Amino acid sequence: MDFALNEEQQALQKLAREFTAKEITPVAAHWDERGEVPMELIKKMHETGLMNIQIPEKYGGGGLGYLESCLVGEELAYGCTGISTTPMAHSLAITPILLAGTEEQKQKMLKPICEEFGLAAFCLTEPGAGSDAGAVATTARLDGDHYVINGTKCFITNGSLARLYTVFASEDRTKGLKGLSAFLVPAGPGVKAGKEEKKLGQRASNTTEVVFDDVRIPRANLIGKSGEGFKIAMMTLDNARAACAAAATGLSRRALDEAVRYSNERVQFGQPISAQQAIQFILADMAMKVETSRLMYLQAAWMTDQKMKQTVQSAMAKCLCADTAMDVSTMAIQVFGGYGYMKDYPVEKLMRDAKLMQIYEGTNQIQRVVIGRGLTAAASRSKG
Ligand SMILES: Cc1cc2nc3c(=O)[nH]c(=O)nc-3n(C[C@H](O)[C@H](O)[C@H](O)COP(=O)(O)OP(=O)(O)OC[C@H]3O[C@@H](n4cnc5c(N)ncnc54)[C@H](O)[C@@H]3O)c2cc1C
Structure with missing residues (x-):
């Protein structure tokens, strides 16, 4: 058993540690007080190569593992977990695509996020579905070659900042957990951020309601199979x-x-x-x-x-x-x-x-x- 990090991991850890000392720690109290996400700083994090680490290189990511992503996460959080929650929640939101997305979905959705800059949001929680994810009331109705999504998610990190939402919705509420499916919903008509939460801590992160009002997405935006949500x-x-x-x-x-x-x-x-x-x-x-x-x-x-x-x-x-x-x-x-x-x-x-x-x-x-x-x-x- 080897407890040592390899050279590449050590270099990445050092990069993240230096970035945190210079860019995050000095401004953490300021952004906590303001209760806002420092977007320019998050962009800088992206440009420095400290985001999308576990996305394969062919989609524009770092091509490394979850372990490397976690090493960076520890360093960023040392400076401010309010600030580091933005990339962490983004990473959570792209994981369904990495795990169950098609090649076409990965090319179409991950590449722009990695090559340009963009945030994603993971939309599972609802007012009536917290720990009980099976109670999700957001619906997805098939209409020809499209799904129509309706419902309200709450407590969504990056809710008003994301350009891509991974959304869990029910195709058949009588089936409970087995009726849930996962969808890729780009920001656009019908997708609105609702109430922004004022929080006790991690105040430099963005937490909002996200409302989906008759949002039409192509059938090809289903992640995995129907009922696998x-x-x-x-x-x-x-x-x-x-x-x-x-x-x-x-x-x-x-x-x-x-x-x-x-x-x-x-x-x-x-x-x-x-x-x-x-x-x-x-x-x-x-x-x-x-x-x-x-x-x-x-x-x-x-x-x-x-x-x-x-x-x-x-x-x-x-x-x-x-x-x-x-x-x-x-x-x-x-x-x-x-x-x-x-x-x-x-x-x-x-x-x-x-x-x-x-x-x-x-x-x-x-x-x-x-x-x-x-x-x-x-x-x-x-x-x-
Ligand atoms: C700042 C913030 C950011 C968040 N970001 C996201 C996000 O990006 N995406 C997203 O989808 N969600 C997000 N969430 C939602 C978060 O995951 C939920 O708040 C959490 O899962 C709990 O759900 P709840 O708040 O409805 O609490 P409830 O489920 O109502 O739980 C209330 C209490 O009951 C306990 N409890 C409930 N059921 C059981 C059980 N079966 N056994 C034992 N104890 C139980 C809970 O542990 C808790 O103590 C965020 C929440 C916050 C506060």
């Missing part, structure tokens, strides 16, 4: 959860670094607070959690690249890394004392940003459901 959504999340875990790890590492630095600077009782064993123990716990997180997301991403079944490992990585980010960012505030509670220091933002990690891409309760089902299904198989 739920399967495609779940496969997409299995792949993408490592990225969420990597982002959570970047946030946790930032919280640790800030806590170490502050504890060496802050003097109480005539010495830096880092001289107190109580503080050292907090830092030690934080460091163990950061290292564990990284191992978990690397394993899940590696399994994805090896085309191994990784449902349980992805759910474990997402759940553990998100819980860790919440935990470690709270510990960082404790190390800062009262100053940690103030907006003049970066750690209160880390805690606000971390909370979302436990909610999106499936709540951490749902991850535990996935893990539990995986364990009990494996146990019942071994009995047979």
